[in-house]
Amino acid sequence: xxxxxxxxxxxxxxxxxxxxxxxxxxxxxxxxxxxxxxxxxxxxxxxxxxxxxxxxxxxxxxxxxxxxxxxxxxxxxxxxxxxxxxxxxxxxxxxxxxxxxxxxxxxxxxxxxxxxxx
Amino acid sequence: xxxxxxxxxxxxxxxxxxxxxxxxxxxxxxxxxxxxxxxxxxxxxxxxxxxxxxxxxxxxxxxxxxxxxxxxxxxxxxxxxxxxxxxxxxxxxxxxxxxxxxxxxxxxxxxxxx
Numbered sequence: 659x660x661x662x663x664x665x666x667x668x669x670x671x672x673x674x675x676x677x678x679x680x681x682x683x684x685x686x687x688x689x690x691x692x693x694x695x696x697x698x699x700x701x702x703x704x705x706x707x708x709x710x711x712x713x714x715x716x717x718x719x720x721x722x723x724x725x726x727x728x729x730x731x732x733x734x735x736x737x738x739x740x741x742x743x744x745x746x747x748x749x750x751x752x753x754x755x756x757x758x759x760x761x762x763x764x765x766x767x768x769x770x771x772x773x774x775x776x
Numbered sequence: 777x778x779x780x781x782x783x784x785x786x787x788x789x790x791x792x793x794x795x796x797x798x799x800x801x802x803x804x805x806x807x808x809x810x811x812x813x814x815x816x817x818x819x820x821x822x823x824x825x826x827x828x829x830x831x832x833x834x835x836x837x838x839x840x841x842x843x844x845x846x847x848x849x850x851x852x853x854x855x856x857x858x859x860x861x862x863x864x865x866x867x868x869x870x871x872x873x874x875x876x877x878x879x880x881x882x883x884x885x886x887x888x889x890x
Contacts, residue, residue, distance in 0.1 A: 662818075693878065703819075703866065703881035749818060753877075763809065763834070764879055766818040 661685065662752050662767035669772050671740045678725070679735040679770045681750030687711075691753035692733040693764065694724065698746040706748075709733055740774045747771050777802050780882035782867050788888045789857040797852040797885050799867030806872045808850035809834075809879065810842060812863040819866065825850055827872075857889045 663682045671677040683692065694706040709717045709724045717724040725734040737744055750767040780801045789795055801808065806827045811819040811834075821834030825844040839861060841853045850869075854861060864886050868879040 691877075695881075701864065701884045701886075703868075705878045705880070708878060751819075763821055763824055764819075766811075766820070768816060768818040 661754065661765045662750050664750055664767035664770050666770045667768075669770055671737075671772065671774055673742060673774055673776050674739050676736060676738045677740055677772065679737070679748050679750075679772065681733045681735065681767060683731050683733060683750075683752050685731075685752065685754065687754070692724070692726070693751040693753070694722070694733075694735045695749045695751060695766075696744075696746045697749065697769070698743075703749070707735065737772075742774050742776065745772060745774045779803065780867055780869055780880050782865075782882035782885050784885060785883065786886050788890065789854075790890055791858060793857050794853065794855050795857065796854075797865055797867075797887075798849070799851065799882060800849045801867075801869040801880070802848065803869060803871075803880065804847070805869035805880075806847070807870045808844065809868045809870075810840070810850070810852045811866045811868065812836065812861075813866060813884075814863050822852065822865075854887075857887075859889045861887065862889045863887060 690711045692709045696704045707719045707722045709726045721738045723736045747769045749769045751764045754765050783798045809824040810822040813819050820836050823842040825831045828847045831842050843851045864884045866884050867882040870877050870879045
């Protein structure tokens with residue numbers, strides 16, 4: 659079963675506008691974490707923002723905010739005031755735990771390609 | 777700090793050849809990971825090492841082996857490369873587990889198997 663679903667293969671936004679990238683997740687764990695990573699055309703993976711399942715407030719990091727709706731199991735990334743340099747692939751990921759070992763690893767969605775136009 | 781480094785950056789192999797992808801981190805992280813990234817598939821975990829001396833299979837381990845050589849280094853070996861292993865390979869590391877831990881990624885290795 660898909661654990662992380664990103665339904666938007668591509669998104670377009672004009673510079674200076676806000677954009678929301680969708681992410682829904684599936685887990686039966688009570689404690690989990692949600693991450694967003696950016697992958698520019700150069701290929702590296704850049705951590706953007708983190709939301710823990712017990713965090714009461716939505717996470718924010720500069721122009722990035724995470725719209726966390728626990729009951730709906732969604733963790734959408736909002737980028738305010740888009741810039742040309744925001745054009746990239748964006749991946750949502752969930753920290754998944756192993757109850758036996760306690761070890762946790764990330765499970766990634768398939769990504770959304772964002773294109774910011776002047 | 778260099779963060780996570782990977783060698784080589786690019787590699788072309790013929791079917792049946794073997795090679796080892798190297799990864800090292802200088803952040804004193806306990807956990808390390810190998811992912812592959814294919815178009816339309818996102819990143820998939822191949823193997824991980826929770827701590828020095830331990831390794832475990834991820835989502836897609838077939839055709840690969842790993843070695844956690846020490847705390848810094850985690851290598852991925854393809855014993856007999858197949859065209860299906862053409863992909864971009866990322867190594868990552870993290871301090872461990874717990875709230876807010878993030879994985880730091882290397883620059884990737886682009887592997888083509890002909």
